[in-house]
Amino acid sequence: MINKNSLRIKRSERNRNKIRLNSKSNFRLSVFRSNKHIYAQIIDEENQKTLFCASSLDKKLALKKGSDKNAAFKVGEFIAEKAKKDGFENKVSFDRGGYIFHGRIKEVAEGARSKGLKF
Numbered sequence: 001m002i003n004k005n006s007l008r009i010k011r012s013e014r015n016r017n018k019i020r021l022n023s024k025s026n027f028r029l030s031v032f033r034s035n036k037h038i039y040a041q042i043i044d045e046e047n048q049k050t051l052f053c054a055s056s057l058d059k060k061l062a063l064k065k066g067s068d069k070n071a072a073f074k075v076g077e078f079i080a081e082k083a084k085k086d087g088f089e090n091k092v093s094f095d096r097g098g099y100i101f102h103g104r105i106k107e108v109a110e111g112a113r114s115k116g117l118k119f
């Protein structure tokens with residue numbers, strides 16, 4: 001049976017294949033969106049390990065609501081600060097994870113770009 005989640009997973013696989021073929025970097029900024037929160041992580045493609053992670057659940061961000069655009073922007077800024085501190089400014093590709101580049105997904109990308117992450 002085809003449902004929304006299986007279609008999203010198929011889109012995310014297509015997106016990741018394009019990233020692997022066209023990308024010069026071995027690291028990707030992957031985004032997951034749930035109804036209540038948003039999560040972002042930077043993954044090393046060669047070793048399949050998560051290097052940095054951030055979410056709207058982090059206590060350092062002190063968010064009242066984790067499912068709005070403001071929270072998504074702050075999550076993007078937070079993960080970009082972590083990555084930039086270790087020298088990942090130009091080494092990351094953005095993986096939207098099968099979601100449309102709109103709304104909260106777009107805000108994560110804009111938040112990361114505002115802190116100097118380039119993709």
